[in-house]
Amino acid sequence: MTVLWEPMQGAIDTFGMALGDDVTVVAHASSIDREVGTGGHRLVVIGPEVPARNAYELAEQLRVDRPAVGVVLLRHRLEVAVLTQALRSGVREVVQADDHAALVEAVQRNEALSARLGSPNGEAGTAGHVVTVFSAKGGVGKTTVAVNTAAHLAAGGAKTLLVDLDLMFGDVGICLQLPPTTSIMDLVAMTGHLDAQGLASVVEQHESTGLDVLVAPHDPADAERVPAELVTELIRLARTSYDYVVLDMPPSMPEHVLGAFDLSDLLVLVSTLDIPAVKNLRLATTTLDALGAPQQNRLLVLNRADLKVGLSVKDVEAALQQPVSLRLPNAMSVPAASNRGVVLTVDEPKDAFAVALRDFVDHTVRPHFGDEPTRASSHRSHRLRRNK
Ligand SMILES: Nc1ncnc2c1ncn2[C@@H]1O[C@H](COP(=O)(O)OP(=O)(O)OP(=O)(O)O)[C@@H](O)[C@H]1O
Ligand SMILES: [Mg+2]
Incomplete structure (x- = not known):
């Protein structure tokens, strides 16, 4: 139920264990809308190699289009400026890329929140x-x-x-x-x-x-x-x-x-x-x-x-x-x-x-x-x- 957006090869080997069984890896943001629309994914994890600006843009768009879909951002280092900007754009959590235990917890919290908010396409279940x-x-x-x-x-x-x-x-x-x-x-x-x-x-x-x-x-x-x-x-x-x-x-x-x-x-x-x-x-x-x-x-x-x-x-x-x-x-x-x-x-x-x-x-x-x-x-x- 998770989309991992990461252009680097081998991302699934690095993060797959923490993200669970049902993960789809995409290299470009353009594939994400289709995945969350038809694939029913509830979580988008943005890998550490995706430029921060692109990550914020996606989070802003998903917050409005598909509020039940959560966004978790992985960064090599956690900096205050990144945290502030990320949360402002609608990212639910920012996790250090090598902290796999923290990633597992973020995925679990996200799952619980998305379940309360409804289907990935919004509360009505389909886009109007x-x-x-x-x-x-x-x-x-x-x-x-x-x-x-x-x-x-x-x-x-x-x-x-x-x-x-x-x-x-x-x-x-x-x-x-x-x-x-x-x-x-x-x-x-x-x-x-x-x-x-x-x-x-x-x-x-x-x-x-x-x-x-x-x-x-x-x-x-x-x-x-x-x-x-x-x-x-x-x-x-x-x-x-x-x-x-x-x-x-x-x-x-x-x-x-x-x-x-x-x-x-x-x-x-x-x-x-x-x-x-x-x-x-x-x-x-x-x-x-x-x-x-x-x-x-x-x-x-x-x-x-x-x-x-x-x-x-x-x-x-x-x-x-x-x-x-x-x-x-x-x-x-x-x-x-x-x-x-x-x-x-x-x-x-x-x-x-x-x-x-x-x-x-x-x-x-x-x-x-x-x-x-x-x-x-x-x-x-x-x-x-x-x-x-
Ligand atoms: N089929 C119709 N028969 C009689 N009167 C009509 C009909 N359709 C619209 N009107 C009347 O024509 C006037 C203009 O209609 P309307 O306000 O719907 O047009 P509009 O394209 O929205 O105009 P505007 O560009 O000014 O917003 C209104 O007074 C409306 O009641
Ligand atoms: Mg009019």
Whole structure:
């Protein structure tokens, strides 16, 4: 159950006895994520020949991505500076490389702690899915799609977090009529050491859906005080404790949006039947190609698809070189619902817009991750549970 990261030949002969039977030796950090992800390893031991800087980087990443996996660092000499830096980065213990008895004890302590913390992939046992809703033009329906998608996932029993990453003009809080108490601004001071408790302290729950929501800063002037690193750290952390993390985006690509794209498992691209929306989305997809975002992880949604405005669905598909996965109708019920702080997919299940969006979530989004469609029974039981 242990990964030993050590580039020197013969490492297994030196440390194997202390580490027990189930040890995998890797020479490069790039192999570690796969080992702890699929191999179920609970401990990463970093050998004495790995440069300290690389060791700290790995520890920082694992602390956020896989908090149940422990890191033990072996050094030829124990120095105060190394100890301080190592513990700050998330290393559980630093052990002198030739002290095999101390290594055995560190392995045992780690095993006990990891067992208490849960599976190597986080408490839910599997990493959550990051679904990002984006368009390169304002007002096309990103927030509407993000809110309704997240709410339907949550109402179906999936632990879901909706994060408003439109840091300047985010309106998820208003659409859901959440109290203007906390926001992502409350996490700024935790940048670099954000943990599950910190995140939980700023998340608001939307009563009728069970959806957890993290809203954007209340003051647009605060947007630039949210570092892009915090957004990345937040997404990495959130996906360890939620089944789905849904991101609502601004109609632009600042640094924090690019970072979020990088961590997204599915991109829902929204357009309407107008040339500026299509043209801007075309430019955005060129950027996504350049960033290496896989095409098979993108879905195209056409909002207000029934409007007769001279541009056809085929025109949009040809321009964006991608089939439309969902056509949403133009419906007065949409602004009416957000004016009342309710979510159509949950509160008005027979509404045409809600039916189309729920079908998309059940038969396209969830299956993208190999998840079953939401069952009507789990939807109902969730509502009953929450109404107690
Ligand atoms: N299918 C629809 N039918 C009718 N109205 C809609 C529809 N979709 C969205 N709207 C309305 O259009 C407006 C803009 O929608 P929304 O806020 O979801 O867009 P957005 O892309 O998030 O905008 P922004 O770029 O400003 O964040 C809202 O008032 C919303 O209620
Ligand atoms: Mg919006």
